[in-house]
């Protein structure tokens with residue numbers, strides 16, 4: 227495969243400032259240096275190197291939206307989009323998933339709801355990349371239906387005693403702490419709370435590292451809790467408000483997936499244009515064939531529509547506009563469809579070479595299959611959008 231030559235002609239943005247574009251170049255050079263050269267190794271290992279987190283922390287990539295008091299950069303959701311778009315171009319989505327799970331999924335709710343002691347103990351070192359964080363919500367019997375979770379936290383004096391199981395947890399096999407959803411009472415949705423769970427707690431065990439279709443350079447674990455005793459001061463915010471906190475922070479997770487899709491589509495179109503310009507069929511380059519030129523036109527249109535939806539959602543989320551929820555659901559729904567169709571087109575474009583593991587194309591094809599599942603499935607996105615309309 228030829229080296230990357232074509233730079234996708236990204237149109238000027240009505241949403242991004244010059245500072246965002248400067249930041250984009252910083253992240254792109256981090257990806258060129260710290261991610262893409264290691265992608266093959268980490269795919270084989272089933273996880274990225276632990277020091278990726280410290281390197282990302284040192285580069286200021288793990289606390290973009292958080293207060294500088296905690297080591298963050300005080301930026302907006304558009305910066306989050308730029309970060310996720312560029313991280314996704316590392317020829318493997320796993321490292322991007324690992325880093326964004328830490329910086330967005332595990333920390334966002336702590337930034338908004340945790341007290342100063344919890345922030346100092348967990349958020350500050352996580353932003354520096356010294357600790358790895360995970361978000362533990364899903365269980366074997368509770369995925370889309372978060373309120374069905376059964377992992378129990380029983381109050382015992384000044385402690386919670388936690389028993390239960392989580393599954394599909396990104397960063398789960400080596401997280402130092404988990405922002406963990408637990409049931410503190412039987413009151414249905416109002417019985418759910420969030421705690422910060424240190425993984426050196428006796429009774430905690432990591433089960434299998436799950437073998438996945440895509441995102442293979444990000445570890446995904448099964449977790450078991452057997453009478454794990456943690457201080458009640460590890461409660462995040464108020465008891466019984468956990469479901470509200472989870473639902474109100476899904477926006478950031480969904481935006482990240484939409485932005486991953488934007489970055490991957492850019493990378494795939496660039497790789498596809500290079501391949502089509504260099505591959506000769508019947509005496510001319512594939513790119514001279516109208517059927518492929520038009521397919522590139524459609525792919526670029528899908529990419530730009532996704533980018534606009536994602537950046538609009540980022541603007542609304544940054545402004546705390548109530549319309550942000552519907553916008554981010556639309557962005558994620560559209561992004562998953564768009565990137566899956568672009569990945570399939572670019573795979574087909576590559577002919578036999580697209581089937582070869584030495585190319586990043588089949589890896590991206592597998593990676594994006596999960597975009598219609600993680601952080602809320604496409605069916606759930608449709609339901610949320612429909613509720614906003616009716």
Ligand SMILES: Cc1cc2nc3c(=O)[nH]c(=O)nc-3n(C[C@H](O)[C@H](O)[C@H](O)COP(=O)(O)OP(=O)(O)OC[C@H]3O[C@@H](n4cnc5c(N)ncnc54)[C@H](O)[C@@H]3O)c2cc1C
Pocket residue numbers: 327360361362363364368369370371393394395396397438441446596599600601602603604605606609
């Ligand atoms: C790679 C990966 C990483 C993940 N990382 C994490 C993580 O770090 N932390 C975490 O907590 N979770 C994580 N998850 C779990 C993820 O959030 C869930 O898989 C997802 O929410 C779907 O839940 P489920 O798998 O139980 O599917 P289910 O909820 O059982 O859904 C099964 C099917 O039913 C459909 N469905 C469900 N409800 C409805 C409805 N009301 N209307 C129509 N259709 C419906 C779904 O769309 C789906 O097609 C991860 C998952 C994957 C694949």
